[in-house]
Amino acid sequence: xxxxxxxxxxxxxxxxxxxxxxxxxxxxxxxxxxxxxxxxxxxxxxxxxxxxxxxxxxxxxxxxxxxxxxxxxxxxxx
Numbered sequence: 001x002x003x004x005x006x007x008x009x010x011x012x013x014x015x016x017x018x019x020x021x022x023x024x025x026x027x028x029x030x031x032x033x034x035x036x037x038x039x040x041x042x043x044x045x046x047x048x049x050x051x052x053x054x055x056x057x058x059x060x061x062x063x064x065x066x067x068x069x070x071x072x073x074x075x076x077x078x
Contacts, residue, residue, distance in 0.1 A: 003039055003052055009074040011035045011054075021067035031056065031067050036077060043068075 003009065011031050014021070018030035031037075037056035044050050052074060055066045 003042070003071065003074065003076060005039055005042060007039045008036060008077040009039060009052070009054060010077055011037070011069070011073060012075045013073050015070065015073055021065065021069075023068055024066055026063075027065040027067075028058075028062075029064055031065050035065075037065075037067075040066075 011033050014031065014033060021027070021031050031054075035056050037054040039052050040055050041053040042050060043053065049070045052069050052071065053066065054069055054074070056064045058064050
């Protein structure tokens with residue numbers, strides 16, 4: 001799967017504890033399997049897996065969470 005910035009994705013698995021996904025300490029809640037969000041940034045570091053910064057917002061547009069995921073935790077929404 002080739003994810004790009006601004007793709008809409010669904011969380012299909014969580015490989016870490018809930019606190020891992022709140023590195024910025026801004027989340028209103030933890031991400032959960034089935035949540036959808038938008039890829040805001042793609043972080044690449046030599047010798048580490050690519051990380052995708054994803055944000056999910058409530059229906060009123062206020063962010064619920066911002067998390068750092070690896071590709072196998074996400075699926076592209078078509």
